Amino acid sequence: MPKRATIQDVARAAGVSVTTVSRYLNGRYESMSEKTREKIAAIIAELGYRPNALAKGLKAQRTETVGAIVVNMSYPFCVGFLRAFSRTLGAAGYHLMVAESEGDAKRERQLIESFVANRVEAIALQTSGANNDYLEELAREMPVVLVDRAFALPHAYAIGTNNRDASREIAWQLFDLGYDRVVYLTEDERGIPTRTDRLEGYLDACRVALREPVVMRVRRGDPSSFHEALARVDACARKARTAVYTANGLVLMECYRPLRALGHKVPVQLGIATFDQPDWADLVDPPVTCVRQPVEEMGEAAGRIITARLRGEGVTAEVLVVPSTVAMRGSTGRG
Amino acid sequence: MPKRATIQDVARAAGVSVTTVSRYLNGRYESMSEKTREKIAAIIAELGYRPNALAKGLKAQRTETVGAIVVNMSYPFCVGFLRAFSRTLGAAGYHLMVAESEGDAKRERQLIESFVANRVEAIALQTSGANNDYLEELAREMPVVLVDRAFALPHAYAIGTNNRDASREIAWQLFDLGYDRVVYLTEDERGIPTRTDRLEGYLDACRVALREPVVMRVRRGDPSSFHEALARVDACARKARTAVYTANGLVLMECYRPLRALGHKVPVQLGIATFDQPDWADLVDPPVTCVRQPVEEMGEAAGRIITARLRGEGVTAEVLVVPSTVAMRGSTGRG
DNA sequence: TTGAAAGCGCTAACAA
DNA sequence: TTGTTAGCGCTTTCAA
Numbered sequence: 055m056p057k058r059a060t061i062q063d064v065a066r067a068a069g070v071s072v073t074t075v076s077r078y079l080n081g082r083y084e085s086m087s088e089k090t091r092e093k094i095a096a097i098i099a100e101l102g103y104r105p106n107a108l109a110k111g112l113k114a115q116r117t118e119t120v121g122a123i124v125v126n127m128s129y130p131f132c133v134g135f136l137r138a139f140s141r142t143l144g145a146a147g148y149h150l151m152v153a154e155s156e157g158d159a160k161r162e163r164q165l166i167e168s169f170v171a172n173r174v175e176a177i178a179l180q181t182s183g184a185n186n187d188y189l190e191e192l193a194r195e196m197p198v199v200l201v202d203r204a205f206a207l208p209h210a211y212a213i214g215t216n217n218r219d220a221s222r223e224i225a226w227q228l229f230d231l232g233y234d235r236v237v238y239l240t241e242d243e244r245g246i247p248t249r250t251d252r253l254e255g256y257l258d259a260c261r262v263a264l265r266e267p268v269v270m271r272v273r274r275g276d277p278s279s280f281h282e283a284l285a286r287v288d289a290c291a292r293k294a295r296t297a298v299y300t301a302n303g304l305v306l307m308e309c310y311r312p313l314r315a316l317g318h319k320v321p322v323q324l325g326i327a328t329f330d331q332p333d334w335a336d337l338v339d340p341p342v343t344c345v346r347q348p349v350e351e352m353g354e355a356a357g358r359i360i361t362a363r364l365r366g367e368g369v370t371a372e373v374l375v376v377p378s379t380v381a382m383r384g385s386t387g388r389g
Numbered sequence: 390m391p392k393r394a395t396i397q398d399v400a401r402a403a404g405v406s407v408t409t410v411s412r413y414l415n416g417r418y419e420s421m422s423e424k425t426r427e428k429i430a431a432i433i434a435e436l437g438y439r440p441n442a443l444a445k446g447l448k449a450q451r452t453e454t455v456g457a458i459v460v461n462m463s464y465p466f467c468v469g470f471l472r473a474f475s476r477t478l479g480a481a482g483y484h485l486m487v488a489e490s491e492g493d494a495k496r497e498r499q500l501i502e503s504f505v506a507n508r509v510e511a512i513a514l515q516t517s518g519a520n521n522d523y524l525e526e527l528a529r530e531m532p533v534v535l536v537d538r539a540f541a542l543p544h545a546y547a548i549g550t551n552n553r554d555a556s557r558e559i560a561w562q563l564f565d566l567g568y569d570r571v572v573y574l575t576e577d578e579r580g581i582p583t584r585t586d587r588l589e590g591y592l593d594a595c596r597v598a599l600r601e602p603v604v605m606r607v608r609r610g611d612p613s614s615f616h617e618a619l620a621r622v623d624a625c626a627r628k629a630r631t632a633v634y635t636a637n638g639l640v641l642m643e644c645y646r647p648l649r650a651l652g653h654k655v656p657v658q659l660g661i662a663t664f665d666q667p668d669w670a671d672l673v674d675p676p677v678t679c680v681r682q683p684v685e686e687m688g689e690a691a692g693r694i695i696t697a698r699l700r701g702e703g704v705t706a707e708v709l710v711v712p713s714t715v716a717m718r719g720s721t722g723r724g
Numbered sequence: 725t726t727g728a729a730a731g732c733g734c735t736a737a738c739a740a
Numbered sequence: 741t742t743g744t745t746a747g748c749g750c751t752t753t754c755a756a
Contacts, residue, residue: 060733071743085741107506108447109733112748127472137462140489152487154475171442310672334669337645395749406727411751420725444749447732
């Protein structure tokens with residue numbers, strides 16, 4: 055690894071001072087002779103010189119880098135969010151550092167700290183909620199945006215969707231469509247606001263519709279937990295029109311095949327609906343009714359808030375709720 | 390934004406020199422009194438001090454950061470790759486900067502340069518191929534790994550799959566299964582090695598099987614281009630058993646519904662196969678035959694190569710081919 | 725066991 | 741139009 059050229063090297067080779075080179079680098083040509091400018095340009099090209107952003111950042115106290123911490127980069131929510139976030143920031147000239155917490159609070163904390171050490175200018179994260187004290191402190195010093203699992207925290211921004219309302223709405227519609235039973239499949243919701251909210255929404259709907267809620271908890275990656283849930287669905291469906299409503303697309307994905315394999319007619323005997331809009335929802339037959347989360351809008355909003363704040367503009371909305379919408383499809387007999 | 394505490398602040402508050410604090414930070418406790426150590430620890434906690442990684446990096450000439458440039462973070466290939474890459478690097482203590490080139494060569498170049506300016510210690514990228522000269526130069530100074538669209542470049546590493554062989558294999562199997570026509574749907578392949586290789590593989594199979602190739606070029610996001618392709622498929626399928634083979638999962642996704650809407654019986658009249666393994670391949674009925682690209686292995690390999698190189702270990706394999714495998718499913722009448 | 729000081733590559737205030 | 745120099749926050753050599 056040959057050492058990279060520095061501004062000193064350029065200055066020396068061009069026979070000027072580092073100041074002049076620095077001026078050149080920052081586009082302050084107005085006070086510089088044509089000749090000097092050309093000379094410097096030539097040397098830079100020749101040396102393949104690239105200014106050291108670390109040195110610049112150290113001096114300027116600005117890194118033009120923003121950090122994002124998600125639970126898992128391959129979760130559809132995160133994919134959509136990160137893409138929109140990255141685009142918005144990229145357009146404003148910021149770099150993006152990405153890391154995965156795997157939902158682990160300690161790891162999340164470490165990641166935040168190491169982002170801070172790297173002097174990211176802002177952080178967006180899908181937090182476990184266990185580091186709220188630290189985040190609250192941090193939010194005093196830099197823009198902090200909590201997405202998805204959006205806890206209300208002083209000084210921090212929160213971007214999420216109306217999980218409870220949308221969940222209530224879709225569950226309600228399922229009852230309204232004539233499904234006597236709606237079986238709700240969720241992962242362990244404790245400590246995860248999106249999940250508790252969606253569950254609450256479902257329970258709200260049951261209350262209003264005067265139906266007995268049926269909540270089955272599953273663990274992704276553990277087929278036996280799904281077996282149990284599906285056995286319950288099967289039992290219900292034999293007695294009355296039943297709908298399965300899953301708390302997110304990944305849960306539905308994991309049980310979709312065995313669910314269909316039960317053999318009940320969709321949508322007549324069995325309805326299927328899910329929170330999230332998996333990209334395959336329209337490909338299966340019949341297409342799956344779902345709650346469309348405006349993931350990209352959230353990413354964009356997060357990017358906009360951060361760039362605005364870093365530009366020194368006050369951003370008012372501390373809690374942004376981007377509403378989800380229900381998309382009725384054939385899997386519930388309408389659409 | 391209150392200024393963050395510096396090592397100076399800590400030293401002053403603890404009544405010791407910055408040298409001592411630096412020693413503490415780097416775990417060199419052996420030559421330090423118990424009392425000093427505790428004092429420093431207390432002050433650091435009190436001040437919420439976080440060492441400035443920029444200053445450290447500037448001094449040490451190491452940023453512990455690696456860059457990745459992909460075409461589009463939401464492409465299934467990139468999602469899988471980035472996740473595995475990020476995990477592997479994260480485990481080795483590296484940070485990851487991610488950016489999207491959108492397949493644009495100029496943008497790609499800018500991104501590389503700005504990564505270089507930020508002194509990333511290595512770069513992995515899905516390149517357009519237009520910056521090969523620059524990349525070749527760069528590869529002399531730092532580990533450069535070309536993934537997916539893997540051009541062979543001196544000093545750089547290339548990680549890809551056996552696109553041509555796998556494509557030939559699946560096309561050949563389609564003929565073997567009794568499909569008289571195999572219609573190949575691809576996006577414009579010019580300049581993109583993965584696409585040309587897959588096309589070549591298909592053509593190879595046609596040659597060997599003595600069949601007329603039928604190549605239809607589509608543009609994602611442009612329905613009319615798909616209409617045309619599907620009309621051709623329809624015409625073929627009316628005359629003889631026909632299979633559709635798409636160059637990647639996104640192309641298949643975009644035409645899957647209209648394809649099924651043509652009404653031909655799958656797999657009897659119409660076979661369906663694709664390169665890539667979309668996550669929904671098993672959810673539709675019948676499940677879709679596909680070429681499984683070991684995306685995660687590529688990400689892991691890229692991470693391993695980079696960490697090994699940065700650890701100073703010589704890494705030999707300059708071109709790594711991670712083989713894809715054909716998964717026969719019901720959409721082609723076997724599996 | 726501790727500290728002074730040089731220097732990493734850059735910017736900008738001040739001077740010429 | 742150009743240059744000198746201090747300093748951003750840290751590590752490390754050398755000295756005490």
